[in-house]
Amino acid sequence: MNKAITDGLVLMPPPFSAGLNLWSREDGTPGSGSYQGQPNAALVTNDQDFGGCLELQKTEATQKLRSFAQTPIQPGLYLRVTARVKAVSGNLPAVRIAAWAGDVNGQNVAGVPQVGPSVTLTTYGEVVTVSAIISPANRTGVDLPWSLQTVYAHVGLDLTGANGGVVRIDDIEVEDVTNVFIRKLMDWVDVRDFGALGNGTTNDAPAFLAADAAAAGREILVPSGVFRLTQDVTINSRIRFEGTLSMPANRKLTLTRNYDLDTYGQAFGSELEGFKRALQALFFFTDYVTLDLSGRRVEIPEPINVAALAGITSFTSRRVVRNGSLNAVSGPAWETEVVTSVATYSAAQNTTLTNVANVANIPVGALVEGTGVGREVYVTARNVGAGTLTISQPLYAAVGTRTYTFRRFKYMLDFSGFDLMSRFELEDIEFNCLGVGSGVLLPMSGSTQRFMSCTFNRPKDRGISSAGTGCQGMFVDMCQFLSNEQSVPAVDRTTIAMNVQANDTKLRNNRIVRFAHFAIINGTGHLIHANHFFQGDNTTAGVRRAGLVFTQTNVSTVVTGNYIDNCFIEWGNEHDSEPEENGEFSFGGLNIVGNVFISSSTSTAFRWIVIKPYGPGHFLSGFTLSANSFRSFGVVIDRVEMVDTTFATLDFTRSRNVRVEGNSFNNVSQWIINPVQVTHTQNTAAETWNVSAGGFVPFGGRIRQVQSVAPEGMITNVSNAPRHVFPYAVPGTGAGGNQAQIRWGEAVKGKALVTMRMDVPA
Template identity: 60%
Template sequence: MNKAITDGLVLMPLPFSAGLSQWSREDGTPGSAPYAGQPNAALVPADQDFAGCLELQKLDVTQKLRYMGETPIEPGLYRQVTVRIKAVSGNLPSVRIAGWAGRANGTNVVVPSTAPAVALTSYGEVVTLRAIIGSGNRTGVDLVWGTEPVFGHFGIDLTGANGGVVRIDDIVIEDVTDVFHRNMLDTVDVRDYGAVGDGVTNDTAAFLATDAAANGRTVLVSAGSYYLASNVTLNANVRFEGTVVMPAAARLACTRNFNLDTYTAAFGTELEGFRRGLQVLFYFSDHVTFDLSGRKVDLTGPIDVAALCGLTSFTERRVLTNGQLTALTGTAWNTDTVTSVATYTTSNPTQLTAVANVANVPVGARITGTGVGREVYVAAKNVGAGTLTLSQPLWGAAGTRTFTFSRYKYLLDFSGFAQLNRFEITDLELNCGGKASGLMLAQVGLTFRVADCVINAPKDRGITSIGSGCQGLIVDQCQFLSNEQAVPAQDRTTIALNANANDCKIRDNRIVRFATFAILGGTGNMLIGNHFFQGDDQPAGIRQAGLVMTQTNNRTLFSGNYVDNCFLEWSNEHDPSPDFSNELSFGGLTITGNIFMASGVAPSFRWLVVTPRGPGHFINGLSVTGNTFRCINGSIDRVEKVDTTQASLDFSRFRNVVFSANTFNAVNQLTISPVTIEHAQVTPATTWVVDGAAFLPFEGWARNVQAITAEGSITTVSNVVRYDMPYAQVEQGASKGQVNLKWPADVKGKVQVTLRCDTPV
């Protein structure tokens, strides 16, 4: 930058030959005394060293020489005054460059006005003096004037003994701001340190040298294509005008500009910038978050994160945030399908052996076939042994049979990690567009977190776990938007998420028209504040499960959710020996404070379905309290049932089953236990039959009588009051849902009888 060129600023003083009336013997201000007509000043038209010059005899203590023209001064600009002088005769003086600083109104600004003096030591020797004047206190600036002056009068002072005669060449004033560019603009260019930028020459050393020299300034990667053959870490701020090219395994770590904007500029496209930034996220500790800068990144195929970063295990917290990933149309998203014969034994419940064509079965493939529960995946394979490791056991597939393996494709695929802990994805939209699935988790891991995200139109799955990488999974405040919203509910196939391990926290999510919201194969889960709806516009529509729990004793809290046109299914379909055999049976489930709604469904619809895959199971620990059940555009028979397709429940072993304080609208039969039944006996009898079968959960047995309270007097046929108490016979009638009250005589009256379907202790 040189404003004498760019802005036309006039800096150079007039030559002495233009007249000494332009040169002052005072400060150079208007009205100050000029040298014109002075006996001690004369123009010399020709000098062997200077051509035209001024000859001046020193008569004053400080003999001043100032140009009376105003030299512009601006903040950030730097002026250099150059003077060439020689002694001719008489006493030898000292000389210094000097100036006077002025404001716009012409008043003086008190600033340093003289540079160091130089003594003239011989006659005829040309001495050159230079001084730089500018606003900033920088190395090399002789007169620091700050920002207040707007012009200056420049020249020299002669000091020392009087009487000497000197000759002075025309004074030069020039703009030298470019001397300070490197510091003023706060950048260091990689080309200044040897970078070539031809896309072929290895510029790694030049980048590292530039970064080392930055010292607080910004590294500028100026225009060009720079080949970096190995890892480069830039500790300074960096700005890319050019781009870089690196081998796939080499990493560029921009530690002060770790965001997608920087990496897009560095690598030329948002996709490659995203890949490179995600790669580096796993390799330095200065940053735990890779910010997509609110940008949309178009993906042409799945991102295999483990392969991208070259790791199989990572246990430190990392966060990917703030942007959108979008699947572009292409064959890379096509599902890979393999059919193979394999053998399954219940003694080795998570392995298939003797797998034909095992090499072609991809890890992460979903397994389907007879006796295979929902959401069972290939977690690992051993080609040499011909085996596949399964994410869950198979409930009814013992023997040798044919299985189908379907490998869905995901925007972000973490399945290459043998272990991945504490990875988080926040404020990100996974825009699958019906072309791809969303996320596949690592084989093993802790507390993978997805928060404040949108998983939009996944082709097959939103979030998939193929192993225990879902241990402690956290899914908070996300939206799952199905790609099958116009499809009848019974024909949908997409699933929002599944988990195999324990302790999932799934909270405050909104899930729209999937086949199923969640299939949970672990225990210790908390589902709080979610709204999932799976309805359609079909008359008497068929509904699918919204939440499937595949462990019998699942220790799960389901609270404050809005369950809309779908149901909760409780199954043991991931049990290799599904018949009850002294293990913990169905229990540990709390359903409280939820809203259950359905519209336009068949009367057979139910909101809670228990599906035992083998006989002998029972319920030990179920609390359904404080919920609202409402049906519109029709009514349903009741809210719960046992799916007896494979087996029923053993009602004789129910324990700690509570259905209470619920609200029922357009539900023909209420479900209550303990239930208090008012029985009015009009005809005197010794046996009163109290029928609670319709009220008891799952149409279970009347196993316990908690209380019998007479309402009014109990009387004989002659209206004689009796004060006897009856005893109760439970599990009466064909359905065992009745209780017999046995009196010592024929009596009539009214009682309140509290029945339970279980043994409470």
């Protein structure tokens, strides 16, 4: 920086040869006396050291020499005033740089130093250089720190000490030395100043650490070049990259003041590598819990194995990745691994496959398919030596030896390498799967993972998969799942938005469009609230599939406030190695309350609530269906619920605590309710009245209890004489058990309101 060049400033005072009338013997201000014609001053033209110079005899206590010229003073400008002086004869004086400070009004700026350090001349003929730096900046190295009031100077020098001595003075120089202060002026330090080479091979890590230690609040500059770091490096200062870094895969870069994708992308020359390195640091850096993707899109050409990237298999501190988009780029790395193998299954070891052929080729995290295998069963561990696989759920009908298919889907973020990971959150992330790969595979165990305001766009196979119990207590809030199969008929779709293997998940305020299923859910204690999932298609009288699938009997789950569109709730026990009822909790704990169910272009056989027992003996024991709205468009469907008897039916002689009430039915032929209230009119006197609940009994169940018989009007005998008799009831009569007999003890006729139930209190 040189303002004499860049701004055209005239800094130099005139040479003495231009005339002594240009030099003041006072302060240099207009009207002050000059050295022109003074007896103690003369020009010398041929000095052996200086050439032309001023010879001056000291006659005053402080002999002043000032230029009449005004040298400009500006903020950010550093001027060095230099004089070369030698003693010729007489007393040896002291010499110092001096300058008069003037403001915009031509007045002296009082209170600022106007003389520099003094140097005593000790030898005749010895050239002594004196200098001082002038600037409005008050910093180390400035001899005359002036205020911003100062706009110009009359520069020169003073002779002090004994009078009578004669000195010769070379032309006084003023130069811009702002460049000397650049390192202090700039708010950065350059890693090259600390030994970094940037040649791509030399380990520059020590230089980076030294620059960080010296920065003292300033920013670090990494200039052009490739800087090799062969050890873990933590930078605690802000840092800016013009060049790039290279590091071994197992070494970590932690930027504590620039922890965002922009900086990491600049550091490694690509947003993909920057994302991986920032994600790697997230598991080791404790000052931040959030990685901000800076609203940018990262192209992902292959699945990211997060545990391998982090170099750990267990992590339970809260971490968040937010605010960006991951975009799958087509390539061979996304191809699903498919392995076929023979294995043996026993109900005694109901989460283990033994005698597994070519077990070494079966990847952990693979989906298990085969006869007798329920949906969303995954391989959670592999023991090659023992020839065994551990699987996430029991198999309902697979005892013996048979062939299985194992499909290992590929996920944009794969956390399955974590044996334990908890409290990991993804917020405002768009997973642009684009039919290339799947979204996220959760860790094998852990709790309270959280997905907030994320979008899963066109996953190839799955949006979110849980292969183990890493979904315990998971939150999925305000997310969108957009299928890759939206133009495919519902019956032919294979993609699933998500699955759950453990307990206590919260699925809330999500929107799910045209998947085979929204969620396959094992475990208990789930809250499923205010989601909108629709799975219709453009097929006339199309077959619909389940939106929610519960895979065990006692779910202790609330499904409330959802918009359930062209799909149904399926409740079975396909994850049970002994699916027949054997004294365990049967179908209970499911509360379906306040939802909107609709359908369109379906067949009349469509149902919204389906119970599918995979073994005999099961019954309803605690089920609520209330305050829901059921509406069909374009066709009148038969009824809203059914039991799928593919494997077994329910034992309705054991139903307990079933509450079906307050629902509305539109374009539905048969309403359902429990308890059922029937107004029975007996026109012919009879001792036994056979009262039918008709099709109102939910799931085609039987009547287990008559709660009340309330006559409406007079009960009379065959002669129309009033009779005041009290009947008793026999429930569960008739061919389907959906009738009750009201027995009066004598033949009577009349009208009565009969309240019947398909259940009894527990």
